[in-house]
Amino acid sequence: GAVVSQHPSRVICKSGTSVKIECRSLDFQATTMFWYRQFPKQSLMLMATSNEGSKATYEQGVEKDKFLINHASLTLSTLTVTSAHPEDSSFYICSARDLGFEQYFGPGTRLTVT
């Protein structure tokens, strides 16, 4: 099956700094990628939809200036958490959609802001 990777798997950063998370589709091209956030013992919450070569579409309540998304190629999307604060600590998961509308999920990135 299709593989999606995320890097890093875990990151710890200090409050006020920015951190970038990469999402790659390894063996297929993904015109659309998605970024989710998951709090402990809760389901996935869609943050934004990222289309290659265009601006991301953010869900209601998600600050686009805080969560910067770039989808520069058909295999790479990045999420940058700017000026991170402890409340941004969470599990971030990306997914990539193939031409058949099936989504493949990355292994997630655990972000801890101290």
Place this chain on the structure above:
Amino acid sequence: KQEVTQIPAALSVPEGENLVLNCSFTDSAIYNLQWFRQDPGKGLTSLLLIQSSQREQTSGRLNASLDKSSGRSTLYIAASQPGDSATYLCAVFGYGGATNKLIFGTGTLLAVQP
């Protein structure tokens, strides 16, 4: 607005038992429905995908059914094993306009006791 609910929220069964997980959704205009498995601190593993035109899909000990008109899906796990312990998520993919994204259910935490 599409809402996806899963019942029960948690389930504990002895090894060897057959079990059913339930998923309901409010808007029947869906393209497909997927069942995922999530182990603690990990990403999602796709188990089964049912297209809107299909009634069920089977993979090994897993069988998923879809009744689009009533907004319901079930995941049947036969002869459960301790290795099946995980959180199970269903997600529906809508179509048209702003609904072309996966909406996740609330999840069922399954524990299979040896």
